[in-house]
Each structure stands twice: as C-alpha cells, then as structure tokens.
Amino acid sequence: ETGVTQTPRHLVMGMTNKKSLKCEQHLGHNAMYWYKQSAKKPLELMFVYNFKEQTENNSVPSRFSPECPNSSHLFLHLHTLQPEDSALYLCASRHSTSTDTQYFGPGTRLTVL
Amino acid sequence: QKEVEQDPGPLSVPEGAIVSLNCTYSNSAFQYFMWYRQYSRKGPELLMYTYSSGNKEDGRFTAQVDKSSKYISLFIRDSQPSDSATYLCAMSANEDTDKLIFGTGTRLQVFP
Numbered sequence: 001e002t003g004v005t006q007t008p009r010h011l012v013m014g015m016t017n018k019k020s021l022k023c024e025q026h027l028g029h030n031a032m033y034w035y036k037q038s039a040k041k042p043l044e045l046m047f048v049y050n051f052k053e054q055t056e057n058n059s060v061p062s063r064f065s066p067e068c069p070n071s072s073h074l075f076l077h078l079h080t081l082q083p084e085d086s087a088l089y090l091c092a093s094r095h096s097t098s099t100d101t102q103y104f105g106p107g108t109r110l111t112v113l
Numbered sequence: 114q115k116e117v118e119q120d121p122g123p124l125s126v127p128e129g130a131i132v133s134l135n136c137t138y139s140n141s142a143f144q145y146f147m148w149y150r151q152y153s154r155k156g157p158e159l160l161m162y163t164y165s166s167g168n169k170e171d172g173r174f175t176a177q178v179d180k181s182s183k184y185i186s187l188f189i190r191d192s193q194p195s196d197s198a199t200y201l202c203a204m205s206a207n208e209d210t211d212k213l214i215f216g217t218g219t220r221l222q223v224f225p
Contacts (some may be wrong), residue, residue: 004156006156041217042115042117042214042215042216042217042218043157043203043213043215045212045213048211050211055211056211056212090156090157101145101159101162101203101213102213103159104156104158104159105156106154106155106156107155107156109154
C-alpha cells in the first residue's frame with residue numbers, strides 16, 4: 001500500500017450535508033493534490049498545494065473547499081453538493097523540488113444522493 | 114481534440130500473452146511520461162516513469178516513448194491474471210509535474 005492514506009474510503013451524503021475528506025501523506029513530500037475521477041473520464045486536477053500554499057484551483061465550484069494545514073495533511077470540505085459530484089476523489093503528493101512524479105492515495109468513493 | 118488519447122478497452126487477453134497499451138498526445142511540450150496501474154476500488158499506482166524518448170524496462174514491463182510520433186506504449190510480457198486492472202497514461206511538460214495530463218485509461222483483463 002502507498003504512503004498516502006485517505007479517509008473515509010466511502011461516503012454517502014445528501015445534497016444539504018456538509019462533510020470533509022481527509023488525506024495524509026507519510027512520504028515527506030511538500031506538494032499535495034486533489035483529483036476527481038469520474039467514469040470514462042480522465043483524472044481531473046482540482047487543487048494543488050505547494051508548501052501549504054494553494055498554487056492551483058482548476059475552476060472548481062465553491063462547494064468544494066480545500067484546506068492544507070501542513071505539508072502532510074490535506075482536506076476537502078464539501079457542502080451542498082450535486083449528484084453529478086459523485087465520483088472517486090483522489091489525493092496525491094510529491095516532492096515539488098524534484099522532477100519526481102505524483103503518488104496517489106486509495107481515494108474516497110463519494111455518492112451524493 | 115483531447116490532449117491525450119487512450120483507447121478505453123476493455124482489452125481481453127489470455128494468460129501469457131504480450132499486451133500492448135498505447136496513448137497518443139498532441140502537445141509536443143510533454144517530456145515526462147508515466148504509466149499508472151489502477152486496480153478496482155484502489156488509487157493509481159505508479160508503474161513506469163520515463164523522460165523524453167526511448168525505452169525503459171522493469172521486469173515484465175517495458176515503456177516506450179516515440180516523441181516524433183507523439184506516441185507512448187506500455188508492453189507487458191507473460192501477462193498474468195493479476196495484471197488485470199486499468200492502465201492510465203499520464204504526461205507533463207518540462208519541470209512542471211504539478212500538472213499531469215491523464216488519458217482515460219485502458220481496462221485490461223487477463224484470463225487464465
């Protein structure tokens with residue numbers, strides 16, 4: 001298993017709920033990422049954090065709110081989601097000072113009712 | 114036109130076959146090429162990582178990059194049922210591996 005963990009692994013929520021996804025990396029990396037993976041679509045980059053600073057917001061709706069309190073932890077706060085937001089949400093990390101690539105967590109399978 | 118094109122499959126082969134998985138791309142700035150393997154209900158796992166053109170071999174896996182044709186391949190020799198997964202290609206421009214561009218993935222099934 002990888003050094004990137006995600007909780008919960010599965011989440012079912014209603015459109016009016018507020019929930020949070022958590023990601024933790026144990027690899028000593030300093031860049032962390034949120035991706036959305038929907039069926040038959042490429043992975044979509046949502047947010048990038050380098051050294052706790054957000055460096056990329058890929059036109060993500062405001063109902064998704066990321067938080068990166070330190071280089072090891074990344075959260076995705078969810079509120080008033082839509083059924084089309086149902087997907088696998090993947091966290092990844094890497095060492096931003098090298099050309100090394102990204103390492104992924106197992107993902108959170110989100111279902112919005 | 115998508116930046117990265119990948120046949121979604123499924124590709125079904127018998128155990129022991131040689132498998133060829135491919136991606137084409139349109140952006141000539143891409144320099145770093147990756148193959149990830151994703152088992153059902155798991156996150157993508159890095160399989161091969163190559164820079165620029167040429168071949169790279171790791172056990173039963175060979176990654177090939179042809180930048181002149183904007184074409185990358187992953188070959189799996191002596192395929193096993195445990196190789197059944199979705200294979201994602203990904204690529205990025207020089208020194209900008211924050212922005213990986215992924216293919217849609219090819220689902221591979223290796224039957225005994």
